[in-house]
Amino acid sequence: MITLGWFADALPAEPVVLCTQTANGPSMRLAAKLGFIEVERFEEYGAEQWFGVWRPTHDE
Helix, strand or coil: CCCHHHHHHHCCCCCEEEEEECCCHHHHHHHHHHCCEEEEEEEECCEEEEEEEECCCCCC
């Protein structure tokens, strides 16, 4: 299984981003649990979308 920490080590200059519909509760909870931070919300495909980014911390 590839982890976010592995990705950060392999490609340190590349951000990890995520986009999901705000109505998708399970995806929103997982994003929060993994430490994704909201960058913006926007309307697309007739629904509110959530765009977030993950950055490694020093203890990862």
